[in-house]
Amino acid sequence: MQATRQDTINKLRKDILLWEGFKPPALDALGSFGLGSIEGAFPNGVFPVGAIHEMLCPTPEHLAASTGFMAGVVSALASKGGVCLWISRYHRLFPPSLMFFNMPPHHIIFVDVNREKDILWVMEEALKCEGLTAVIAELQTITFAQSRRLQLAVERSKVTGFILHNNPQKAGASTCVARWQVTSLSSEIEGGLPGIGFPRWQVELLKVRNGKPGNWTVSWDGNGFNIAEEEPDIIQLPGRKAG
Amino acid sequence: MMQRRFVSIWFRHLLADWFTLRRPELKTVPFIIVEPSGGRILVIAANHLAEKHGINPGMAAADAKAIVPSLMVIDHLPGQNAKLLKALGEWCIRYTPLVAIDLPEGLILDISGCAHLWGGERPYLGTIIRVLRSKGYDARGAMADTAGAAWAVARFGQKNPIVEPGKQTEALLSLPPAALRLDELIIERLTKLGFYNIQAFMGMGRSVLRRRFGPELLLRLNQALGMEDEHLELLEPVIPYHERLPCLEPIRTATGIEIAIRELLEALCHRLQKDGMGLRTAILKCYRVDGQVLEISIGTGLASHHTGHLFKLFELKIPTIEPRLGIELFTLDAPKVEEVEPEQEALWTVDDDCSLEDHRLAELLDKLSNKIGVNSIKRYLPQEHHWPERSIKIAVSLKEKPTTVWRAAQPRPSLMLPRPEPIEVMVKTPDYPPKFFIYKGEKHDIIKSDGPERIEHEWWIEDGEHRDYYYVEDNKGQRYWLFRLGHYDNDKSRQWFLHGFFA
Numbered sequence: 001m002q003a004t005r006q007d008t009i010n011k012l013r014k015d016i017l018l019w020e021g022f023k024p025p026a027l028d029a030l031g032s033f034g035l036g037s038i039e040g041a042f043p044n045g046v047f048p049v050g051a052i053h054e055m056l057c058p059t060p061e062h063l064a065a066s067t068g069f070m071a072g073v074v075s076a077l078a079s080k081g082g083v084c085l086w087i088s089r090y091h092r093l094f095p096p097s098l099m100f101f102n103m104p105p106h107h108i109i110f111v112d113v114n115r116e117k118d119i120l121w122v123m124e125e126a127l128k129c130e131g132l133t134a135v136i137a138e139l140q141t142i143t144f145a146q147s148r149r150l151q152l153a154v155e156r157s158k159v160t161g162f163i164l165h166n167n168p169q170k171a172g173a174s175t176c177v178a179r180w181q182v183t184s185l186s187s188e189i190e191g192g193l194p195g196i197g198f199p200r201w202q203v204e205l206l207k208v209r210n211g212k213p214g215n216w217t218v219s220w221d222g223n224g225f226n227i228a229e230e231e232p233d234i235i236q237l238p239g240r241k242a243g
Numbered sequence: 244m245m246q247r248r249f250v251s252i253w254f255r256h257l258l259a260d261w262f263t264l265r266r267p268e269l270k271t272v273p274f275i276i277v278e279p280s281g282g283r284i285l286v287i288a289a290n291h292l293a294e295k296h297g298i299n300p301g302m303a304a305a306d307a308k309a310i311v312p313s314l315m316v317i318d319h320l321p322g323q324n325a326k327l328l329k330a331l332g333e334w335c336i337r338y339t340p341l342v343a344i345d346l347p348e349g350l351i352l353d354i355s356g357c358a359h360l361w362g363g364e365r366p367y368l369g370t371i372i373r374v375l376r377s378k379g380y381d382a383r384g385a386m387a388d389t390a391g392a393a394w395a396v397a398r399f400g401q402k403n404p405i406v407e408p409g410k411q412t413e414a415l416l417s418l419p420p421a422a423l424r425l426d427e428l429i430i431e432r433l434t435k436l437g438f439y440n441i442q443a444f445m446g447m448g449r450s451v452l453r454r455r456f457g458p459e460l461l462l463r464l465n466q467a468l469g470m471e472d473e474h475l476e477l478l479e480p481v482i483p484y485h486e487r488l489p490c491l492e493p494i495r496t497a498t499g500i501e502i503a504i505r506e507l508l509e510a511l512c513h514r515l516q517k518d519g520m521g522l523r524t525a526i527l528k529c530y531r532v533d534g535q536v537l538e539i540s541i542g543t544g545l546a547s548h549h550t551g552h553l554f555k556l557f558e559l560k561i562p563t564i565e566p567r568l569g570i571e572l573f574t575l576d577a578p579k580v581e582e583v584e585p586e587q588e589a590l591w592t593v594d595d596d597c598s599l600e601d602h603r604l605a606e607l608l609d610k611l612s613n614k615i616g617v618n619s620i621k622r623y624l625p626q627e628h629h630w631p632e633r634s635i636k637i638a639v640s641l642k643e644k645p646t647t648v649w650r651a652a653q654p655r656p657s658l659m660l661p662r663p664e665p666i667e668v669m670v671k672t673p674d675y676p677p678k679f680f681i682y683k684g685e686k687h688d689i690i691k692s693d694g695p696e697r698i699e700h701e702w703w704i705e706d707g708e709h710r711d712y713y714y715v716e717d718n719k720g721q722r723y724w725l726f727r728l729g730h731y732d733n734d735k736s737r738q739w740f741l742h743g744f745f746a
Contacts, residue, residue, distance in 0.1 A: 060744050061721040064657040068746020071657075083599055094659035094743060095623040095635055099651040101746075106638065106645050107599065110621045111611060118615055129607040184746075186690065186720035195693045196654075196716050199746045220746075 017043050017210060034076060034224040038203070042178075043210040049077060050158035051177035052127075052150055056168035056206070060092075063138075063164060065201050066182045067093065070162055071101035072220050074134045077160060078103065082133030085126045087111045087119050089138065100222060120146055127153035127161055136162045140170070147174035179207040185217060198222070246408055250339075250352040250368060251393035252375070253383045254331070257348040259290035261327055262317060264379045274315035277304045287319055291381070324348060331380070332478045338371055343475035349397070351390045351475055364405055387411050390475065391467030395422035412468055416442040423463040429456050484522065484577035486510045493532050493569020497561055500529070500570070504557050505550070507575040512548040521546030521583035527557060529564055530572040537564055541613055544641065545605040546581035552606045556613050599641050608641070625649045629698050631659070631742070653696055654714050656724040656743025663740035666725065670739075673731055676713040680725065682741050687717035695727075714745065722746070 039047050055070065057063040074084060084107065086093065091112045095105035111122050119137050126135040127150055142150075142163060154161055165171050171179075181204045187197035200219040207213060217228045254260065258276050263269045273292035277284050284304040293314060298307045308314055324347050332342045332350050338361075341353035354367070361367035368386050375382040385396035385404040392411035396404060399422040406414040415422065417440050420433045433456070438444045444452065445464065453461055465471035486507045494500060504527065515521060523546055529537040541556040564570075612620055622638040624645045634650070668677035676692035694713035700706065708729035716722045722745035728738045 060658055064722075064744035064746050067657045071746075083601075083604060092658040092660065094631075094656055096625065096649055096651075097655040097657045097746070099649040100654070105635075105649060106622060106624050108622070109604075109608070110623070111615070112619045112621065113615055122611055122615065125610060126607060129603055131601055131603050132607075184720045184722060186716055186718075187722075189691075194691070196691050196714055196722065199722065200720070201746075 020210065035073070036225065036227045038205070038214070038216055038218075038227060041205055041208055041211045041214045047073070048177045049160045050154055052147070052154060052161040052163060052175070054163045054165060054171065054174060054176040054179040056165050056171060056179065056181040058166075058168050061184055062182065063092075063166070065184045065199075066164055066180070068101060068199055068220060069180075069182045069201055069203060069218065070136065070164075071098050071103050072225055074136075074160075074162075075102040078107070078133040082107065082131075084108045084134045084136060085111060085122075085132060087113065087122050087126070087135070087137040089113060089116070089119065101220065102223070116140055120150075123161065123163075124149055124153050127159050128157050129159065130157045132157075132159050134160045134162060136164065138164045138166060140167045141165070142171075142174060144173050144175070147176060151175040176207075177209050178205060178211075180205055187219070198226075247353070247355045247388060248358065248364070248386060248408070249388070249390040249393045250354050250371070250384055250386045251345065251390065251397040252335075252350045252352070252371070253394075253397045254328075254348045254375075255381045255383060256288065256290055257327060257380070258288040258319070258323060260380045261323075263290065269315070272315050273298075273311055273313070274317055275304065275307055276317045276319050278319040278321075329478065331375075335371070336478070338367070341475070342478045344478065345394070349394065351394070353390075353475060354386070368405060387414065389467055389469040390473050391424065391463060392469075394424060395467060398422060412445075415467060416440065416445070420444075423460070423467060425460060425463055429460055432456065484511060484515065484520075484580055486575045488573040488575075490571055490573070493566075493571050494573075495566045495569045500561055500564055500566070501554075501558070503570075503573045504561075504575075505554055507573060508550045508553050508557075511575055511577060512550045512553065515548035515577070515580065519582055520580045521548045522553070522577040523579040523581055524577065525553065525557075526576045526578065528574045528576075529566075529570045530574075531566065531570050532568040535567075537570075539563060541609075542617075543605070543609045544612065545602070545609075546583045547602075547606070547609075548583065549602070549606075552602075552609070555606070556609055559610065559614055605641060628701060630701055630704075631655070631698065633701070633704075654693070654745065656722075657746045659724075659743040660741065663726070663742045666739050666741045668725075668739045670727075674711075676715055677725065677739065680715075680723075680739065680741070687719075687721070687723070689715045690718055691716040698726075712742070 035047055039045055042048055055066040057066050078084065086108055089112070091110060095108065098105045098108070113119055113122060116139065119139055120142070123135055123137045126132060150161060163176065183202040185200040185202050187200050189195060189197035198219050198221045200217065203216045203218045205213050205215070219226045259274070262274070262276070269290070273296065274290055275286045275293055275298060276288040278287045286298060286300050286302045286304055286307050288300055289298045293307070293311065296311050298310060304316060308316070325344065328344045328346065328350060332344055335342045335350060335352060339352050339354045339357045343351045345351045358364040358367040361370055364386055368384050372382055372384045383397050385393045385400055385406065387393040387396060387406035388408055388411050392406055392414060395418050396406055396414055399418045400414070419440055420438055421430050422441065433444070449461060462471065466473045488503050488507050490503070494503060507527070522543065524540060524542045526538060526540040531537065539557065539560045541553070541560070543556070547553060608620055622641070623635040624638045624643065625647050626634055626636045627647050628634050664682070667681040669679050670677040674695060676694060677689055679686055679688045692713050692715040695711035697709055697711050699709045710726040710728055712724060712726045714722065715725055723741060724743035724745065726740055726742055728740065
């Protein structure tokens with residue numbers, strides 16, 4: 001009797017996910033991101049593509065770290081040679097660095113615009129373009145209504161969007177599927193040798209729709225992610241609510 | 244609309260020059276070219292040596308012979324002028340695609356939008372005339388907003404052969420009536436009445452001029468001033484991609500405009516598709532009831548004849564059309580077309596992963612560039628340069644492929660500052676990385692580091708001091724790219740800079 005009740009609850013949960021637009025994963029997409037235990041934080045245990053992710057980047061250092069982490073994720077998405085669009089006001093990304101994250105820099109189209117409003121317009125148009133691998137935008141802020149428009153665009157096209165928030169104090173509620181913060185951690189090098197090892201970050205999943213927020217230590221070795229899981233209970237979300 | 248500019252070239256001794264070229268011995272001999280006309284033999288051209296003696300076209304050959312007994316007489320070959328001008332005009336197509344023959348001894352070139360390729364109007368006109376003269380033709384040229392004004396200045400102008408845009412009226416004032424390409428009879432009548440220059444009659448009432456001298460004078464005057472269009476018989480006629488849609492009732496709503504654009508696009512794209520062409524630019528003109536003409540234009544990155552896509556580009560600009568009382572005629576032109584690869588249709592919806600040649604991507608980029616400008620969309624390719632700022636270049640098209648590999652051997656920062664920013668450092672000499680550095684008032688203690696990587700200036704491009712780059716990590720685990728400019732030197736304090744942020 002107990003078991004059947006649990007089954008019913010599980011079934012209902014799955015149904016709710018379906019109604020909210022989370023489709024059970026297609027079989028071929030499984031496990032292709034190499035994100036290991038991070039993927040477990042998402043509904044159905046799959047990194048959501050065809051959705052919008054937010055990354056909080058209060059400082060240039062955060063932006064650099066987020067860029068690295070995101071490039072690793074996108075390179076898995078674009079394993080078949082897809083094209084990405086990168087929209088920003090202050091174009092600071094140095095394309096050759098992406099080679100380290102397995103992303104061919106000439107497959108990225110940079111759109112430099114002067115106004116925040118234009119970034120949103122370009123992003124919305126780009127998200128409607130089926131076939132793009134990812135659309136990345138550096139933004140100051142986004143309102144709930146604006147994020148809703150972007151969400152509607154991706155729902156049809158299944159393009160994955162990333163918003164890099166330069167001013168996360170103003171980051172309010174949004175429809176984004178996940179909110180991340182990637183902070184640099186000191187690199188580790190074996191045997192105490194001099195020099196700098198592979199980039200290592202503290203990856204915090206602050207909010208995730210229908211999933212479990214978490215906190216991981218991730219490093220990139222030039223081919224894939226290495227993930228060390230920490231205690232899931234230690235996350236603190238000052239002033240922010242998960243969900 | 245693009246500023247229209249014309250060049251008129253006048254070959255002062257077209258036939259004489261041609262005979263001199265064919266028979267070099269004629270160079271030093273005065274000669275005339277004659278043709279029988281009404282029982283007499285008339286001079287139709289003379290070389291400059293004969294002209295020195297006062298022999299002019301129109302004289303009887305016998306009179307000319309009387310002035311200069313040693314004069315050589317050559318029979319005219321009928322149709323020679325046209326043949327020569329055609330050859331010269333075809334040669335001029337290298338300067339502009341729109342060349343027209345202007346009998347008896349001139350060419351008219353529509354050079355709208357061509358001159359900048361030669362570095363401006365003056366060098367452009369200079370090049371044409373210089374080359375023609377070096378080939379042995381005594382050519383004079385002038386440039387103006389209208390073919391008529393250019394014609395006038397080329398033949399009668401005294402000073403500047405280039406008439407500034409909009410200044411054709413001033414340029415014409417002092418010229419004689421013959422500068423207007425008029426019939427002999429009209430010129431004679433004007434001169435008889437004392438109109439020695441255009442200024443004298445330009446201000447007179449139009450109806451008076453028409454009554455006295457007929458409509459031709461007014462037509463020519465208007466053409467020279469740019470008030471009336473002139474049709475040029477081009478050597479290589481362009482069959483324009485042009486569609487018209489007259490409306491029974493004036494269109495005043497956005498929906499109506501949309502329908503009109505769709506109709507025009509469908510007709511145009513159908514024709515383009517048949518020819519295997521796609522358009523790169525299109526101009527829509529809306530003729531309003533009140534006589535105003537509104538114009539909007541679009542451009543595409545890859546040639547396209549896809550109605551839906553082109554419509555979307557126009558759709559973005561529909562709000563800028565003010566129909567006021569209504570639009571009675573729409574026209575659509577495609578001034579720039581290119582061949583499209585036939586597989587366009589097949590590629591349409593087959594695969595889901597977008598490649599750079601995908602038309603969905605090209606369409607998106609067209610849409611973006613029509614709104615925010617072509618220059619704001621960039622793609623980068625690797626370049627064989629060590630200097631970090633020069634290691635990438637902007638790709639010229641979506642199809643351009645890297646010619647060299649992306650170098651990944653040395654670490655490069657994810658974010659690079661547009662120009663290196665100076666920092667304060669504490670450092671042990673000579674080759675150690677800094678102990679700490681201060682950037683924007685914040686102190687960063689350096690725990691780990693890699694380097695130095697010395698990058699020299701590429702002396703064949705630019706002089707300057709080398710940079711010693713260090714890849715450093717601070718106590719918070721944040722990674723930076725720093726460099727020191729040049730060698731250590733006792734008398735100079737070395738400059739350190741922050742150049743980038745690593746992931």
